[in-house]
Each structure stands twice: as structure tokens, then as C-alpha cells.
Amino acid sequence: MENNINETQKIIEKILSDKDLYFWSVKTIEENRAENYFIFGQTESKRQINIVKYKISIFILNKLNELQTIGDSSGILPENCTEEQIQNMIDKLIVSARLVNNPFYEIKNEKFHYNKFNNCDSSIYENPYIVCDELSNKISSLAKSINNAKLSTTELFTSRISEHYSNSSSNRYSFDKTKIMLEGVFLAGPDDSSESYFLDQATFLDELDLEQTLKKHAKYANDSINAATLPTGKYKVIFSEEALEEFFNFYLTHASALAVYNKFSLLKLGEPIIFKNPKTPLTIKSDPFIPGGASSRVADDYGIPLKPFSIIENNKMVQYISDLQYSQYLNLPYTGPLTNYVINPGTRSIEEIVKEENIVLLLRFSAFSPKEITGDFSSEIRLGYITKNGKQIPIKGGSVSGNIRNLIDTLELSSNIVKKGSYIGPDAIVLDNVDISGV
Amino acid sequence: MTNLKDYQQEFIDAVKTLETRFPYSSAFAQTVERSSVASSTREDKIIFPDPETGYVLTAFTGSYFIEYSSYSLTFENIKQGVETLMSIPFSKSSETFEIDPGEKLTKDFSQPIIKDPSIIDIKDFLQTARNNREEIDSLSRLIQMSMYRIGYEKRDELFINRNKVLFQSLCRFDSMYYMVLSDGKNSSPIFDGFCKIGGFEHSFFDKSRAKVVVEDGIKVLGAPRLKPGVYDCIFSQEMAGMFAHEAFGHGMETDMFLKKRAKGEQYLGKQVASKLVNMWDNPTLGEEDPEACASFFFDNEGKLASTTHIIKDGILISGMTDLYSASKLKIPRTPNGRRESYSHKPYARMTNTYFEKGNTSFEEMLSKVNYGYYVDYATNGMEDPKGWGIQLESLYAAEIKNGRLTGNIFSPVIVTGYVPDLLMSITAVSDQFKISSMGYCGKGHKEWVKVTDGGPHLLLKARLA
Structure with a gap:
């Protein structure tokens, strides 16, 4: 699978390769997320979040009482880390892994072929911010058509996440996924005395049946009254x-x-x-x-x-x-x-x-x-x-x-x-x- | 750790630029350093969790907030954040309100640390965890697996708006153990520990307490469930804390008022609990009790820490606010605007939430119970601010007959009921106060922040199952 690794991951790989390690892996995780928050149809907050981080895991062979043991440690580096920070983190992981004497298990130096599989909605992947606004408008319009319950609050997140993995056995893969999270609450009854909370999560837009979800929870809020x-x-x-x-x-x-x-x-x-x-x-x-x-x-x-x-x-x-x-x-x-x-x-x-x-x-x-x-x-x-x-x-x-x-x-x-x-x-x-x- | 002060002027400039377009703007940046060292019966683990260094720029349009947050704390990226917010379209609403930036203040704060955990050799962390875990393993042959974890979190936070430049340096030390006991027919977990403001000076292991925990774990293993019903109960201090948190903690977070999701709004000034009940939220409690580790000097929206009296002599008197809900509802701000991190939205959240202690001894309380249960080892709870239902789960109910513990143990236990009924049924409040510090709290099912809760023992009537 294609592996569009960035410069920082390459630097991390280079430093790890120069160390005397039994096994290492590094995973870059990039997330772009849009968040829209509404209270009774009015915007409370709109947010854009951009995150890149690097997860490093290392394994070292140690000995305890003449027995082969294995030590491991892992850590996360932020996007803007310098080469010096990377070096320091890797040194810290090595010091830590040398202290750990877990029973040995073998991590084979084996080259793998990966299945082509992404868990990704193309629209969200292309632009999570636009999709978040479009879904918000749709929810707002559907909620107006429901007469017997009020949509108190909705929180809608759409994200695209890309992972780029590499390890000391020269294995590489990339994996893309998308996520939709919709949380909401319907109120019904005299003085809005009854509520129905819902949380829907999906990967693909066509998995969401907004109309059915909203109608169902409006019904639950009403059924709950008596x-x-x-x-x-x-x-x-x-x-x-x-x-x-x-x-x-x-x-x-x-x-x-x-x-x-x-x-x-x-x-x-x-x-x-x-x-x-x-x-x-x-x-x-x-x-x-x-x-x-x-x-x-x-x-x-x-x-x-x-x-x-x-x-x-x-x-x-x-x-x-x-x-x-x-x-x-x-x-x-x-x-x-x-x-x-x-x-x-x-x-x-x-x-x-x-x-x-x-x-x-x-x-x-x-x-x-x-x-x-x-x-x-x-x-x-x-x-x-x-x-x-x-x-x-x-x-x-x-x-x-x-x-x-x-x-x-x-x-x-x-x-x-x-x-x-x-x-x-x-x-x-x-x-x-x-x-x-x-x- | 990244020095946030290196970026202070950049954020001051960012706020100035944003306020050429928006009526209010602020910046919040954080950097977190953590380590977690665990020794379990058959393996050890050292991890350095997500440093969560990043920032968020907030712009208020007159009716709502727009935020840009990034993991990349660089001058260039802050400029990009400002450009994004300056160019982002927003709709003008007829419903506008104002944001108060607060009094002018520039100040640095820091929590006391005796042994800075970030300069303690990781070897000492691991050795401490191993020693403590080995002590626990030696306490019973029924312990199949135990794990002792110690770690710390050093957190620097910078808040800037047009009137404020606030910096705080917080540090807390975690020490917890968990074990699974099994006799081959049943398996059961039990745990204990603490989190305290400070550093490695808190690495002391209380073996006598661990012995009690293991003994309780053995009693819980294979224990039957009790017959569902309404009983006289004594809640442990830990259970009382969870009760405070779930009962009128979440329900008094005022973003829930805006959403019409909290019945408490209609009961302000009214009696909701026995006159013996006083309840507080207090992010300054850490000054006197290091276990009140959800303490800080200012919240994530720049409000200085202070106490909030939620229930006074049984009367509901105050909510806990974030900036948005306080501004929109035009009610006083309390220091409860908290984010899971820079990449999450602020909400009205609890800090250290607790019932005030009373004047009845535990023994006197016990003597008042003809038949009932002592409920301890709180595991989790759930709020229902709209319906005032409650769910509290615990591992342990000890039978009480004629004012004495019989030694019969039931597990697990769930407490449910109508919150005011439970609070009104409180007939005694003990004179011993304790904070439970291992908890985190979510808003619904996400947005995890560090909280503590606590209180004295409570004598009340509750539905148990």
C-alpha cells in the first residue's frame, strides 16, 4: 500500500535504524477534525482541529540471571519536534527498555504484504469541514420537521485520520479512516420534562440515517413522559x-x-x-x-x-x-x-x-x-x-x-x-x- | 518540556489581531509531560503518553465561538491559526451577548513539588513499582495477577485575553494498584490508590491499607448479590464523593441549564436535601489537601480559582459555569470552564466536589442501623440531571444487623433512586472527611477531565440491587 510518510517520520526512522535495537516501529497519526455544536438550533461553537503525532515503540534484548529477556518502551512525539527532541525521546525509551526484563518472545524479521483496505468515506476524507457543515444543516432542517419534541443540543464531529506505519523489518503501510460522531438530546413533554440522549457513530455517510435517528429519539423522549x-x-x-x-x-x-x-x-x-x-x-x-x-x-x-x-x-x-x-x-x-x-x-x-x-x-x-x-x-x-x-x-x-x-x-x-x-x-x-x- | 512563555508575545499579538474582527478573543496553550511505569505480576511496562502540547485560539462572533486548535506550537502555525479565523465566514445572529474579559491581571502560579518527578531516574520509578507490587503479591495466594502503577503529569498552561496573561505550572503524582483474585471458579478485581498534588515525595506505599484491600477482595470473590430492595445504608466516604459528583455535580453544570437538561435550574433557592447537607466545588482545596488534585489556579477560560457553595443547609444555591453559559445566562462566572485538552471544547465541569463533614461519629451512625448495608469501593456512576435519577455502582456491601457489621458481604451493588429522595433521607453526616482522587469525569461519554470527589460517611435510605 502506498506510504506517504513525512520528513519527521523519515528522521525518526533514520535515528532508530542507527541504534542497536531488537525491533522498532513508528506510526504517524494525522487527524483533521471538524466540530459543530448547537443548542436549540443556534451555533454554540465551531472548531477546526489539526493533529499530527508520532508513536514510537522500541524493543531491546536484555539478560537477567543469564536468561534472555525482552524490554520495551513507547512514547509519543508532537508534530513540531526537532531532531534533538526526537533523539532525546529515543534515548529515554532505550534507557527505559533496558530496565524491563519481561520473558523473551521472538519478533521475526519478516517482510509482509498488506491487504488493500481503507475504512474511509471519500467525501469526509476530502473535506471534513464542509461535510460537518452540510450534515449540521440537514440535522437542523430535519429537527424543524419534528413537532412533538425539541432538539436541545447536538454535537457533530467529522474526522479524517491517516496512519503511516513503518518498522525495523522494512514493513510499511498506510491506513486511512474517517469518523462521524453525532451526539444529541431530544426534549419532550410539559416543561420539556423528558429527554432522550443519543450517540451515533459511523464511518461512512450512507451509514447514517439521520431522519430515522431523529424521529426515533423524539419518540423515545415522548414515550418516556408517562x-x-x-x-x-x-x-x-x-x-x-x-x-x-x-x-x-x-x-x-x-x-x-x-x-x-x-x-x-x-x-x-x-x-x-x-x-x-x-x-x-x-x-x-x-x-x-x-x-x-x-x-x-x-x-x-x-x-x-x-x-x-x-x-x-x-x-x-x-x-x-x-x-x-x-x-x-x-x-x-x-x-x-x-x-x-x-x-x-x-x-x-x-x-x-x-x-x-x-x-x-x-x-x-x-x-x-x-x-x-x-x-x-x-x-x-x-x-x-x-x-x-x-x-x-x-x-x-x-x-x-x-x-x-x-x-x-x-x-x-x-x-x-x-x-x-x-x-x-x-x-x-x-x-x-x-x-x-x-x- | 516546551517553554510556553516563548510563545506568550505571539499569543498576545494573535488576540490583538483577532479582536480587530471579533468582539472577544483569547488564546490557551498547554504542554504536558507524563510518564507511566507499571509493574505487574508477570511483566513490566514503561510508557511516555501523549505530551499533548498544543494551543487553541478562540474568537467570539457576538453569539458563538469559533476555535482553531493545533498540535503544532510554532510561531508560523499560530499565524496560520489567526489567518484561518480571520478568513472563516460566520453568520451574524440577532441574539448577541457580551463576553467579560475579567479584571486586568498578569501572574504566574505554580504548585509545590518537593521531589520533581521529571528529574527522578526512571529506574527508581520502576523499582518502587516492582517492590510495591511484590508486597501486594505476597498478601494472598488468591491473587493471580496484580499491577502497581506509578506516574506523574506535569502540566503548564498559558491563558491570554486582552486583560489577562496567566501562567500556571501544575504537577500531580499517581499511585494505584489493581489485582485480580481467582479461586478457579470465580474471578474478581479490586483496586486502590491515590493521586496527589506534588511529586515523587508521594511514592510511599501504605502496606497496612493494601492488606485491608486484599482482605476485602477475598470477601468479594464469589460473594452473592443482595436481595433488591430499599435499605438503610451507610455510604463510605468514597461512595459519598461519587454521590455528590453524580447527584448535584453534573446537574449544576450550567451548560446543562442552557440546554434545558437540568432540573436544578428550577430548584435554585429551594430545598433539595436534608438540612444536614452542604456541598461544594472547590479548585483551591489542594492548598490544604494534596489529594484534591483537580485543583488549579485558573480555569481553561482564565477564571481564577475560588470556592462554589452548591448546596447550603439543604438549599440549592449555585451552579458551576463555563464562559459561554455564564455570559449567555447572565449569571456569575465560577472557575469551571475546563477542557479535556487544547484540542477539545470547554464545558462547565466539576473540580474537587464534595459533601462537607458533619458531627456524627461513624460508630454512632452504625448503631442507628437496625438492618442495612455499609456500601464501599465505588466503581462508577452516572448522572441524570433531567430526570434526577442516579446510578452508583460499587464492589462491596457489608450487612449491618442491630448496629453491627455481620461479616456477610454482597457484591456488586447498584444504588438507584430519585436524587432528592436520597438526599432528603440523609439523617447523619460523619465527622471524618476524605477526598477520593483516582477519578476522571466525562461529559456524557467523552471529554475526560481530572476530578476528585469526597466527603464524610452518610447515613441514608437507598434502593440497592
């Missing part, structure tokens, strides 16, 4: 929207070779992670080449090209997530780091599942972030619905809690696939016997 709190009890719950991205944190953490190496992983290779037969078997893969994936990338930090791989297949732990270091420590196949995680769908759509009487659909939370080490989850409910006599009744307040390890046997996944950051998977995750603490 939403009641559920009685305390155990419920069958559909987790959706804000719950999706971090839902499988526990499994992804315990599936990492780092957790195995550090002896706290509770997942065993080849063994089932679910002991009864759930409605949908769980399959999780990592895929670095998903267009629009928030974690899409070409290579790992050592410049090794990435590939998709399976982690859990049909409820069985099939492969630990093993980067170069831990794969060698544990004698496991190298997979590279986790990138986008792709979860296989089930058979029923969310629309079919939600028809079940007394089922609770939870969409919005104060913060839904299951604990990576324990699998516990707890969150205040901001908005959901319970199905009563075929109708969806809005609910809010109280909290939902449980532990995914204890509930995973009841798992059902929906048939529709959505993308939320690095999560590419079903739009509904269903668990039974979930505690809701309400009135």
Missing part, C-alpha cells in the same frame, strides 16, 4: 441498542491469552461456555476487515497483517485471542488482537420476539457496562417497554441486574444484524429470569 417503573421481580428481557456494544465483555476478556497467562481466565479451550442448550448458540469471531467497523485495521503493533479468526463457535471456546507476546508465552497459535467482534444471529426477528406477553425490551440505560472480570451487570433503566395484551407499554426507572455467566443458558439472539462501534451482531440479546428492581 413511562412507569416495573414492579420488582424476575423478567424475560430483551437487551438492545445501548446494551449491545459491551454485552459480551466477560467472554471477550476471559478469552484473551493475557487472562490465561495471568491465571484468571475462567474459559477453557475446547470446553463449552454454556452447559444447557440455549435457543441460539453463541458464536463470536474477530474480523479486522469490516467496512465501517470501529476497530477495523490492517496490521497489529508489530506490523503483522491481521486476519479474521473464531473465538467461540456454537457455545464452545475454540481459540484464545493471542497476540504475538502471549501466543509465544502460552504456545498458542497467533491470532492477533481482537478487532471487530462479529456475533452470529438467531432465527427470530426482534419484532417477533417482542410480541411475547410480559417480555421486557430495554433500550436506554444510565450506563450499561457489564464487568469484564466477573460478568456482573447492573444499570438504571432509562427507557424500555413491557408487552401487555400485545401492546408495548413504556417503562423507566429502577434497575436491571444479573450475571451473564448465570443467565447465558437462556440466551436467544435476534436475526437482524446491526453495527455498534466494534460490535457487529444481532440487534436483540434475550435472557430469561433477569432481576429488575423497581417498585
